[in-house]
Amino acid sequence: MAGLPREIILWLQSLDLSYSVKNPKRDFANGFLIAEIFVRDQPPERIFMHSFDNGTEERRRQTNWEHLDRFFKKYDIPITKKDWEPVMYYAPNAAIDLIKKVYQIVAKKELITAPAVEQPKPPPYARPTAAQLLRTNGLQRVEDKKTQEKLALEVLNQHIDNVRLERTEPGRLALPKQTTSAAAKTLEATKPEQIEQNIEVRQVAVKSMDKNLRAAKALVFNKPDQSVAKTQQDSSKQNTQHDLNLLFKPVLEIMSEIFLEIMHQPQFKSVRIMDFRDVEHGEDLTREFYAKMDKLNIDFVVGCLENIQRRASSVADVLIKMEQEFELYSELILSAIEKIKADAPYFKLFIDSLNSIAETMSSIDEGVTEELFNDFLITPLAKLSLKNPHKSVVLVNLLNSFSKKSPAIRYRYLCRLMDILPNYAELVKIIAPLVKFDKEYYEELHTYYKHYAILALSHSSPVVRTAGIAILGSIGDLNPEMILEEVHQVERLGNDTWWEVKAQILRLSGIMLPLIPREKTETLYSLITSIFVPSASKNIIRIGLIYLAPVLHTFPELCEIYVECLLSLSSEERGKILDTEQVVRGSCVFGSSTQSYKLSGVPLSWNALGIASSLAKSVIYRNLDNLEYAHVDVLWACLYKPPNQHEWINVFDQLKNYIYVGLCDPDISEGVIAIAKHFLTAPGIMTEIIKRSKDTLIRSLNLLLTTDVDRKCVAQGYGFIKSLYWEYELPELQEFVFVVLKTFAEKYPVIFERSELLEIINEIIRHRRGDIFGEDKGEIGASSKKGSEKEIK
Secondary structure, X not given: OOXXXXXXXXXXXXXXXXXXXXXXXXXXXXXXXXXXHHHHHOOOOOOOHHHOOOOOOXXXXXXXXXXXXXXXXXXXXXXXXXXXXXXXXXXXXXXXXXXXXXXXXXXXXXXXXXXXXXXXXXOHHHOOOHHHHHHHOOHHHOOOHHHHHHHHHHHHHHHHHHHHHHOOOOOOOOOOHHHXXXXXXXXXXXOOOOOOOOOOOOOOOOOOXXXXXXXXXXXXXXXXXXXXXXXXXXXXXXXXXXXXXXXXOOHHHHHHHHHHHHHOOHHHHHHHHHOOOOOOOOHHHHHHHHHOHHHOOHHHHHHHHHHHHHOHHHHHHHHHHOHHHHHHHHHHHHHHHHHOOOOOOOHHHHHHHHHHHHHHHHHHOHHHHHHHHHHHOHHHHHHHHHHOHHHHHHHHHHHHHOOOOOHHHHHHHHHHHHHHOOOHHHHHHHHXXXXXXXXXXXXXXXXXXXHHHHHHOOOOOHHHHHHHHHHHHHHHHHOHHHHHOOHHHHHOOOOOOOHHHHHHHHHHHHHHHHHOOHHHOHHHHHHHHHHOOOOOOHHHHHHHXXXXXXXXXXXXXXXXXXHHHHHOOOHHXXXXXXXXXXXXXXXXXXXXXXXXXXXXXXXXXXXXXXXXXXXXXHHHHOOOOOOOHHHHHHHHHHOXXXXXXXXXXXXXXXHHHXXXXXXXXXXXXXXXXXXXXXXXXXXXXXXXXXXXXXXXXHHHHHHHHHOOOOHHHHXXXXXXXXXXXXXXXXXXXXXXXXXXXXXXXXXXXXXXXXXXXXXXXXXXXXXXHOOXXXXXXXXXXXXXXXXXXXXXX
16 A cells, blocks of 8 residues: 555455455556446446456456446546556555546545655666567557567667766766765774875876788788777667667467467367366467477467467568577478478468468568578478478478569578589479469579479489479460570480379460460370370379369360360369369379369369360260269250350260150169250340240150159259249249140040149249139139149140
8 A cells, every 4th residue: 555645455355345455566467456446436327336347457457447448428427548547457555646636536526635745866777678668658559560669779778878978977886975974984984094105106108019010910910990880880789789688579379379369269268278288378389389289279379370470560560680599490491391291280380380481480570581592491391391202292381481572592592502502403303393382474583493493304214204293384474485496305215204294294284275376286296195194193184184174264175075084084073173173283193292172163264165065976976875963064064154155065965865854764864854944044045945845845854754764854854843933033934844744635635633733833824814713722623623633725
């Protein structure tokens, strides 16, 4: 209670608060007692104690004071954020000043205080240091990093100026008065005899150093005349670094706070109790997290890594300003990279978190970032990639992220990497995935890439040859003319025995053909026709299907061989390639030596009409009795977009018998129903499709109801008819369904009466003309059937 006037102490005791006030700075910090004081003073409907928490955590203190601040503003109580915020952060004397103000508001009394006693100036050794000033000036309350840094530098500069002024004070080194008085009394008591001595002081002769000798010493130490200036500069740099150490939290402590934000979520309380029970907050928690990632709750790890991405700026801000913090960070992530498994479910998120920090650092200061990456990361990452090739993806991603906006920096990184790696083949393996990040053509950088790619084409290792072609393909996507002149060197690899070399040739051809004049495509076209055949390796076919899909627009003659290769795949493989919901990238086979490819999304870029036409020709040419599941699969993928062109009518006309007969096949009935609906509802061609469907659909319904067909097919057939009428609500389509059922009833009356088609048409009639059966809305009997037949006629 020290510092509070006696009048306020008595007033607080009379309030009988929930907790007695012993230390105002601590007891009023969370705002709980302040709220209780106003609850006793204000009407009960204005403020409620259940809204306040007596916890001491910063989050709870903040919540309490925000509640109070809204209350103060609503009822015009003259207490502002400037009054209560220092109290929340335990600022010296802030709580005492606030409670004095609260006393005057609540008790409605003027507080009479004694005049302040002028305190003697403390001696230099007792005055606050720079660190104390930074802690006591409320800098931690400033949320904006730049503003916080600016205020901190102002405090430091003011402190330096004060120290400089103190050094000019006269008598600052004099003895205190008490010591002087005691010494005077002692001298007076002893009264020693005065002894006069003639003291001769000899003048000091300073011999100037010979200029040649000084130069010789400078050469010995390799420090010419600038040595003093350099020493001062180094000293200044050390002082600046020391000041920065006072300004910023250690990076591992910041990261621990990021992890704690996730750990405090209700679903992860057990993680704190079980996995981090013996770990204190701060650096130890961060190190423990990365050390045991593989043993922690996966959702918790994912949450932490995602939070790192969201808070990357706070981490990067410290790393860019403090070299020793970047060194600690580098040691931490290198250790984590060694331990983490490449097939871990959170491996990609781990890389993304590193990328976020690297990209943020580059955006703050590219020059400093380049220096830090070269000093602490590039060499150990290169060695780690040689030791564990499946971890080279980390090096590739960080090379990209640390040079995101500067091709010149990336070029310097690769030159440095060439000095570290044992041979150019290892560099080619790094460049192949790295070049895929490039969105624009940069002459110096891509000429460098091209040089090593051409060398790789003659390498004895098929993995290196593959990487070389992959580099050429990626550069060709940015500048096809640059690669066109090297196609003849790729041509000689057309007979290579390694599957991925051929796959990369197809990728290169698929990238280049749409971008170059048709008269220059002969070599690439012949490579495609020789490699892309149904008898080729399934991996070659899969990659060819992906990367040749866009070529089908400019080279529709390739559609026939494309369809044959597509039909040769298994249902599972074909399904992945035709999937349009998610475009997946990855390797065709597991291992670190294979390239990464796009593995799905073919219908997004192919010539749908060309594929459908080629499929129809293939079915007719083979004189098939019915469609197979593969045909339905491909045809449905062709209808990814509505078939609006008039040419689709010819495709439907060729396949309509197969489509409607497919209603009787349990393996494909569901698929052909979807295809038929797509055609029958296509806006531009619906009228013509309806006209060409009537007779075929009637015959197919007869076949469905008279042969020994799976009941599931019959049920799906009825559902198909109903959905055409009720689902789309298109008058033209509804009229088509009614005419089909009416015609079927006339042609096959016995079958019609025994089937559910009678009930369907009755329902349609009621919808079209009202209930023709009068008040009777029960089940349709014999008389109802006769009435129905009359209505149909």
